[in-house]
Amino acid sequence: MRFNSDEELLNKLSAELENLDMQYADVSIPSLPELEQLIAAEAVERRRRRRKELLLFLLLALVLLGIVIATLSSAPVLYWSLQALFLLTALGSLGARRLRLRRKES
Amino acid sequence: MGDGMLEKISQAQQGDAAALAVLLREHYPFLYKYLIKATLDPLLAEEIAQDTIVRCMEKIRTYNGSSAFSSWLITIASRLYIDRKRRWKREAKWQQEQAQEQGIRRVRWRFESRNLEWSDVLDALSRLSSAQRMAVLLKHYYGYGYDEIGEMLEIPSGTVKSRVAAGLAHLRKELNEDEV
Numbered sequence: 001m002r003f004n005s006d007e008e009l010l011n012k013l014s015a016e017l018e019n020l021d022m023q024y025a026d027v028s029i030p031s032l033p034e035l036e037q038l039i040a041a042e043a044v045e046r047r048r049r050r051r052k053e054l055l056l057f058l059l060l061a062l063v064l065l066g067i068v069i070a071t072l073s074s075a076p077v078l079y080w081s082l083q084a085l086f087l088l089t090a091l092g093s094l095g096a097r098r099l100r101l102r103r104k105e106s
Numbered sequence: 107m108g109d110g111m112l113e114k115i116s117q118a119q120q121g122d123a124a125a126l127a128v129l130l131r132e133h134y135p136f137l138y139k140y141l142i143k144a145t146l147d148p149l150l151a152e153e154i155a156q157d158t159i160v161r162c163m164e165k166i167r168t169y170n171g172s173s174a175f176s177s178w179l180i181t182i183a184s185r186l187y188i189d190r191k192r193r194w195k196r197e198a199k200w201q202q203e204q205a206q207e208q209g210i211r212r213v214r215w216r217f218e219s220r221n222l223e224w225s226d227v228l229d230a231l232s233r234l235s236s237a238q239r240m241a242v243l244l245k246h247y248y249g250y251g252y253d254e255i256g257e258m259l260e261i262p263s264g265t266v267k268s269r270v271a272a273g274l275a276h277l278r279k280e281l282n283e284d285e286v
Contacts, residue, residue: 003278010246013277016227017247021139023216024148029134035127035159042163043123 115175119167126166130159133179140180143247144187144240146232147209148216154190158183177250181258184240188259191236230280238273245270 003009030038071079117125137158141151161182169178194202210232217224231239244255245266252270256263 012227016225017143024142027135027138032127035130036123039123039163
């Protein structure tokens with residue numbers, strides 16, 4: 001089979017793909033009750049997943065809060081030093097980024 | 107899109123499971139046939155069609171009607187297929203090739219069992235990479251534009267253009283070589 005133009009090739013390709021479609025015309029389509037059941041099961045699974053994620057988030061938040069309170073009550077100097085360090089690091093990186101952008105623009 | 111379809115979509119988005127089931131059932135043959143052509147593997151097409159349906163159930167509220175519902179479905183299906191191919195990349199190459207070969211054999215068997223010829227064109231199409239096959243299929247069989255395909259597959263339209271061109275060149279080369 002020789003194709004001299006793209007058009008010729010594309011026409012043949014479309015015809016063959018249509019033929020392929022026809023061979024799968026008898027695809028077994030899920031029934032409505034099956035699909036409704038799947039939708040219901042999926043909704044239950046989604047709710048379960050969301051609840052699990054929320055629980056995990058709350059647990060993590062509690063652990064973090066516990067650590068903060070424990071550090072604040074047992075070693076307040078360390079706590080405030082860390083707070084200051086984080087703040088300075090964030091401000092420093094923001095400043096450096098702005099400086100880099102300004103240099104790039106100029 | 108007809109009014110009836112829009113109404114069903116709107117009902118499905120409001121949580122009407124029966125409307126969603128009807129919508130999915132109506133589009134299932136279209137989805138499955140797209141996947142057969144994209145994957146050339148009936149079992150894989152069925153698996154991805156089911157995954158697409160589940161994803162559609164999760165995301166139905168995010169469908170904004172900017173494209174046809176069928177286009178939205180094949181966008182989800184294409185992305186799921188790409189994800190699956192990426193996961194396969196981590197497996198041994200021979201395993202991937204074997205799975206692909208088995209899929210093509212199944213489609214070929216379907217033709218032969220009905221006394222139909224497995225054409226050179228489909229054979230050449232099965233030897234394209236899945237990325238090129240999907241690009242050629244979406245452009246020249248489904249008639250989407252390069253920009254639309256780019257959005258569907260989350261790639262620049264220039265990449266779509268080069269995949270389509272490379273896919274067609276590959277097909278022409280294979281088919282002309284067979285002639286020699």
